[in-house]
Amino acid sequence: MTNNVIVTGGSGFIGSHLVERLLADGHTVRVLDNFSTGRLDNLSRVRNNSCLTIHEVDVADYEAIQEFFAGVDWVFHLAALADIVPSIEHPLHYHRTNVDGTVAVVEAARKSSVSRFVYVASSSCYGIPDSYPTAETDTIKPEYPYALTKYLGEQIVLHWYKVYGLPAISLRLFNVYGPRSRTSGTYGAVFGIFLAQKLAGNPFTVVGDGNQTRDFTFVTDVVDAIMCAAQSQHVGEVFNVGSGTSHSVNELVELLQGEVVYIPKRPSEPDVTLADTMKIKSQLQWNPIVSFEQGVQIMLDNIDYWRNAPVWDDKSIAKATKEWFSHLG
Numbered sequence: 001m002t003n004n005v006i007v008t009g010g011s012g013f014i015g016s017h018l019v020e021r022l023l024a025d026g027h028t029v030r031v032l033d034n035f036s037t038g039r040l041d042n043l044s045r046v047r048n049n050s051c052l053t054i055h056e057v058d059v060a061d062y063e064a065i066q067e068f069f070a071g072v073d074w075v076f077h078l079a080a081l082a083d084i085v086p087s088i089e090h091p092l093h094y095h096r097t098n099v100d101g102t103v104a105v106v107e108a109a110r111k112s113s114v115s116r117f118v119y120v121a122s123s124s125c126y127g128i129p130d131s132y133p134t135a136e137t138d139t140i141k142p143e144y145p146y147a148l149t150k151y152l153g154e155q156i157v158l159h160w161y162k163v164y165g166l167p168a169i170s171l172r173l174f175n176v177y178g179p180r181s182r183t184s185g186t187y188g189a190v191f192g193i194f195l196a197q198k199l200a201g202n203p204f205t206v207v208g209d210g211n212q213t214r215d216f217t218f219v220t221d222v223v224d225a226i227m228c229a230a231q232s233q234h235v236g237e238v239f240n241v242g243s244g245t246s247h248s249v250n251e252l253v254e255l256l257q258g259e260v261v262y263i264p265k266r267p268s269e270p271d272v273t274l275a276d277t278m279k280i281k282s283q284l285q286w287n288p289i290v291s292f293e294q295g296v297q298i299m300l301d302n303i304d305y306w307r308n309a310p311v312w313d314d315k316s317i318a319k320a321t322k323e324w325f326s327h328l329g
Helices: 013-024 062-069 084-089 091-111 145-164 190-200 219-231 249-256 278-283 292-301 314-325
Strands: 004-008 028-033 052-056 074-077 116-122 168-173 175-177 204-207 216-218 237-241 260-263
Touching: 004 013, 004 091, 013 028, 013 219, 028 062, 062 091, 074 091, 074 219, 084 091, 084 145, 091 116, 091 145, 116 145, 116 219, 145 168, 168 219, 175 219, 190 204, 190 249, 190 292, 204 249, 216 219, 216 292, 219 237, 237 278, 249 292, 260 314
Parallel strands: 004 028, 004 074, 028 052, 074 116, 116 168, 168 237, 175 216, 204 260
Antiparallel strands: none
């Protein structure tokens, strides 16, 4: 069965992989993206596919986006601003994109009577979790505006389900990595930082003692979870998406092979992220298949993507951290 599909944020890291999967499965895809963080090059493999149209538009502009929802069956809402530090510096900007943008998208979807709405949420809503592995029922306590705005977006989506019957589902993603992972933002993402440093011949900047662990989840597994959610009959539900295993940053740099310099730990970052995936495994029959070692090797095989990425070192990170602290009470 083929569908007319919208992917907001479809030129981003996860969004571009989702677009490729949807096209491979025979769906017709409309990408809505303002390219503030995504890259058109991320869609280079499918750019000429006749079933793909790309529209440069701000998802927070309801009047501008509603026309693209005509005749749409499925909506995948990934458009968002990421990163902790910029959200502290520009909270209103994050609110407009992540909260107002979600309101505009769910309302356009409701008016078009879509049959499926999948919201890509963030496990950052758990803050520093009370328990590990962390379940969907654990306490919500976002530490920063980014986490808060993503959680508010989730609440909006679930509210539209409750009040209007929007057939929606929300997925809380843990630490997603893979080819085309972002390189922008203060500190960027850990893989982007390390691979750019490796290309430049610089040491890896490891925060704290490197023993902190993360639930690294490979992007193709995440896309599989998104597709399972779209094809399921579940509505009004929240699911964690993670590998269900946790690996230390020291393990990562050992696999990447290079010198290491240790830098001070940053505040309000959890020592562990680890998803309780029992719910998604039992109810959506989803299981990740890419091991951490396999995923890291794939990243190394695609290392040229990060050749023009910013190269951070201990001095530039220290300067950025000082500026970050200036915004905190």
